[in-house]
Ligand SMILES: Nc1ncnc2c1ncn2[C@@H]1O[C@H](COP(=O)(O)OP(=O)(O)OP(=O)(O)O)[C@@H](O)[C@H]1O
């Protein structure tokens with residue numbers, strides 16, 4: 281069985297972070313493993329508090345997994361501090377996994393900062409160059425590229441700027457712009473669009489975590505990047521369409537395995 285490792289924060293509410301990643305891995309048929317970088321006390325409404333995990337424990341978790349188990353893909357989410365960015369980059373340089381999907385998580389849906397301001401430079405300098413693909417949303421891409429993104433032309437320009445920072449490809453998610461949620465891939469050679477249809481719902485907690493983990497699962501199974509992104513886009517679209525009205529804020533995406541089997545059967 282192929283495996284995927286998520287290096288991310290824990291969401292007690294179960295909708296984003298490590299919890300969303302592991303559910304996505306299972307539903308996409310890969311064995312999920314986790315390195316926890318921070319514990320958030322969180323629900324669908326708010327992040328109440330955050331405890332960063334000690335650097336040595338993060339290092340030990342990474343080493344415990346890589347020293348024993350074949351890792352077919354790594355997905356990275358919340359890194360919280362520059363110290364965490366540095367130790368994760370250092371260990372990934374050491375083990376050099378074939379696939380690294382980097383979701384540059386910065387701010388939660390409720391507006392809580394999940395990456396400290398002082399860690400942004402470390403993320404740019406140390407993590408971006410290691411990534412097979414990065415999956416910023418529009419606000420994250422604005423911070424990383426230093427430009428405002430409003431139009432399709434802006435999206436193209438931002439992709440190129442982010443590509444210059446070293447990742448092998450950039451998938452810029454369009455969910456935060458008006459209109460349909462279309463995502464743009466730039467791999468240094470050509471642009472590819474992954475078009476979606478907007479679901480009118482407030483239950484979109486963890487959509488970015490889900491998409492990036494589904495891409496990592498596809499790549500772990502040996503799919504080409506475009507194929508992995510297309511199947512991840514299909515997965516997130518169904519997960520949002522059937523998202524769950526749990527809690528009083530932004531409810532989570534739905535990873536119920538039968539949903540995807542049904543959708544796959546209907547495709548035939
Ligand atoms: N309302 C929606 N309906 C359908 N697809 C959507 C919707 N909102 C976002 N998407 C898609 O979901 C994926 C995640 O995009 P989004 O821009 O929401 O990421 P994000 O802001 O990083 O998510 P989060 O921070 O909640 O984890 C993208 O493929 C995007 O196009």
Ligand SMILES: Cc1ncc(COP(=O)(O)O)c(N)n1
Pocket residue numbers: 288289290291296297298320322357358385387388389390394484485486487488489
């Ligand atoms: C631990 C963790 N990781 C990532 C997110 C981003 O998800 P969202 O933007 O939907 O709040 C989060 N809220 N918590």
